[in-house]
Amino acid sequence: MKDPKIKRVIGKVKDLPTLPRTVLRITELVNDPKSSAKDLARVITDDQVLTARLLKLVNSSFYGFPQKISTVTGAIVLLGFDAIRNLLLTTSVFGLFSKKVKTDIFRMELFWDHSLGCAIGAKVIGDYMRYDKVEELFVSGLLHDIGKIVELLFLPEDFGKVISTAREKDILMAEAESRVLDYTHAQLGEMLAEKWNMSSKLVNVIAHHHQPALAGRFSKEAAIVHLADILCRAMDIGSGGDNKIPRLNNDAWNSLQLKISSIEPIAEELERQFKDISLFITTEM
16 A cells, blocks of 8 residues: 555646557567567557657667668667667657646756666666666666656645755755655656556666665665666766765665776766767757
8 A cells, every 4th residue: 555645646646647659569569578570660660750769869879880770670670679668768758748847946958867867877887787687777767756757747836845945955855855745756756657557676666766775676776776876966967956966875885796996987988878878869859
């Protein structure tokens, strides 16, 4: 059962946005071991906007393929199902909310930079650790703070109080939420991920990216996003709405079994990949 406080919030939020049907269908195909590249290409090519976005991105400097990729099937074969799903999910989420959000109290371009940076950071950390499903980490990083957008869109008065408190007290937004509200962006993000029928792994990482140990069997994935979030803040990649760097959770750090010396190459690769892809994403949207 959900906390009664969250139930009251859910009662207010009647119209959470849904992902495009095509992206949901693509997710189903990616999760189906019987699906082929042709099956996936058929769904993507039915949506002209997604097709154009995909081909532009695979031909961008982010991938740097020596020859132009002219077909969706070719892109799928080169990049793999998971990467394709995540590229389309990224542009869809950006497009979904960028058209809805109009605000003077929260700089959306900095929020998206932070979200994208965290997605790339989680993927880079996963690569460094030889984690076998880094594309899942990318999605987790991308959506880790999505609950803040739910607050902004559907609970703007509450969101304004949180922003004001975080700035006046110079504290993290998560701490400001705990002080002035009966819910957090992590709980709202969990709710949205459930509405989007995301995996239990993703739901748990979003819900517990500030306290990875609470994510249970997905605590390592939550720890990766936790570290990616901290790195992006330390490197000044975008903004989550406050000016603080969260303290690195000791248990989370120990669970990753990384060395301090690994942080510098991870940060350098994060910065390189962010520069490559962020220009495309921001100009595309």
